[in-house]
Amino acid sequence: MESEAIEKRSVPVYSLDGSIKGDVELPKVFFEEVRPDLIRRAFISSFTARIQPKGRDPMAGKRTSAESLGVGLDLARVPRVKGGGPAAFVPNVVGGRLAFPPRPEKIFHERINEKERTLALRSAIAATAIRDLVTSRGHVIKENVHLPIVVSDEVKKLKRASEFREFLKKISLWDDVIRAKNGIKERPGKGKYRGRRWVKPKTILLVTDELNPPVRLAARNFSGLDFAEVSSLNIERLAPGGHPGRLTIWTESALKKLEEIFA
Numbered sequence: 001m002e003s004e005a006i007e008k009r010s011v012p013v014y015s016l017d018g019s020i021k022g023d024v025e026l027p028k029v030f031f032e033e034v035r036p037d038l039i040r041r042a043f044i045s046s047f048t049a050r051i052q053p054k055g056r057d058p059m060a061g062k063r064t065s066a067e068s069l070g071v072g073l074d075l076a077r078v079p080r081v082k083g084g085g086p087a088a089f090v091p092n093v094v095g096g097r098l099a100f101p102p103r104p105e106k107i108f109h110e111r112i113n114e115k116e117r118t119l120a121l122r123s124a125i126a127a128t129a130i131r132d133l134v135t136s137r138g139h140v141i142k143e144n145v146h147l148p149i150v151v152s153d154e155v156k157k158l159k160r161a162s163e164f165r166e167f168l169k170k171i172s173l174w175d176d177v178i179r180a181k182n183g184i185k186e187r188p189g190k191g192k193y194r195g196r197r198w199v200k201p202k203t204i205l206l207v208t209d210e211l212n213p214p215v216r217l218a219a220r221n222f223s224g225l226d227f228a229e230v231s232s233l234n235i236e237r238l239a240p241g242g243h244p245g246r247l248t249i250w251t252e253s254a255l256k257k258l259e260e261i262f263a
Contacts, residue, residue, distance in 0.1 A: 011148060018171050038116055038119055053106065064088045141176065157214055181222075181224070
């Protein structure tokens with residue numbers, strides 16, 4: 001899949017007031033071929049790595065006095081609790097055990113080669129520069145916004161949410177934050193009472209070269225907006241759900257550090 005960024009080796013840099021202060025040359029990683037298949041596989045590998053194996057007690061459902069009455073009584077030969085109680089011990093009866101309970105030996109983690117994971121990460125980074133992929137994820141982006149979005153390092157000094165909100169409005173990205181906020185909905189099914197009641201869409205990913213700049217606190221309260229330090233980027237941040245093309249803001253210094261990492 002060809003990228004728009006291949007045609008231009010440099011992109012404009014936005015300042016705090018939304019104006020263009022200059023150009024910056026893109027690292028080579030933005031010219032990688034986008035591989036949705038590898039990105040999806042790397043996402044599944046990362047997602048399944050967190051699944052905790054679970055199983056059942058081998059004696060679950062078997063600690064009972066139930067006993068079969070044998071033949072010749074015009075009754076099914078299932079074990080029954082003594083004293084006229086219900087059937088027990090066997091599966092497919094009321095009060096019976098599970099036929100195929102979960103086993104801790106089951107392998108949940110889908111492994112992936114390290115070179116494939118690295119290639120998937122490079123591919124996901126390159127996807128942030130392709131407008132078609134970004135809009136296909138549902139992000140709202142205006143035609144006058146250049147991808148990938150690069151901003152000056154002054155953004156890292158923003159300390160208040162109101163200042164960061166004004167900055168997003170000036171670079172025409174605030175509409176996507178509103179889209180994510182309005183898209184919050186209640187999850188159907190049992191997940192509501194298992195700690196995941198709300199489904200929250202993703203919006204902007206802000207990438208800097210520092211782990212805890214002031215802007216991290218300024219941006220933390222916006223729904224669906226994530227922060228990442230460039231050396232800790234992963235597939236789940238760049239391609240949530242395994243779908244490449246997340247709307248990403250890069251600082252100038254993050255772009256330089258990215259070039260060093262993927263040189």
